[in-house]
Amino acid sequence: MKRGRKPTIDAAGITRAAIAVADAEGLAAVSMARVAQEMGNATMALYRHVKSKDELLALMWDSAMEEPPPLPDGDWRDKLGFWAKAVLAAIRRRPWFLQIPISGPPAGPKNLAWLDSALTALENVPLEPGEKIGVVMGLSTFVQGEARLIGTLAQGFEADPGRFNHQYGQRLREIVDPGAMPALAEIIEAGVFDLDDVVRAEDLGADFDFGLHLFLEGVAAHIKGRS
Known part of the structure; x- marks a missing residue:
């Protein structure tokens, strides 16, 4: 045989x-x-x-990134917002993606497809080509940074949940000197860190949405200034 x-x-x-x-x-x-x-x-x-x-x-x-999903109908904000959340979802499916060292700009077919998708969202926006690339690269940096932060916090919570509950706010009150760090002390006293679970998924999602909103607002202000 x-x-x-x-x-x-x-x-x-x-x-x-x-x-x-x-x-x-x-x-x-x-x-x-x-x-x-x-x-x-x-x-x-x-x-x-x-x-x-x-x-x-x-x-x-x-x-690892798979193919980008089709963009929805709507204006450039809707499309870029959808794109950003799709990138975040793709990374979170494979969190090891962010551990790969980047030695150069995107050149593979999947990464270029994602880049084309984001640029398509801006195709009718009155910006120069270089500005459009700048917007996309800035948004990509924001999304990957948020994905890295979310993943790191989740790993830390799994290792030591006690570091992420309401006791965190108490520890900050003991550490932070209002005279030396008045701005941070004001936030602490407002109770921002007095949570039962600092890394709740809904809170992390809300933080991402708020950061995305601020980024798109900045792009909108730049577009308005250009026009």
């Missing part, structure tokens, strides 16, 4: 296998050897298609 041939491998298949490892075990588990094991192939066979782990991470960075 003849032994069956190993399935043909290519860069796309290697990337899918690496993503499966990251989804199950985290990005730290991804190595050429671990991906080869996942695929049932020899490690050296992968190097014929993907030259290094850095190249593999770049392929994963692009493929």
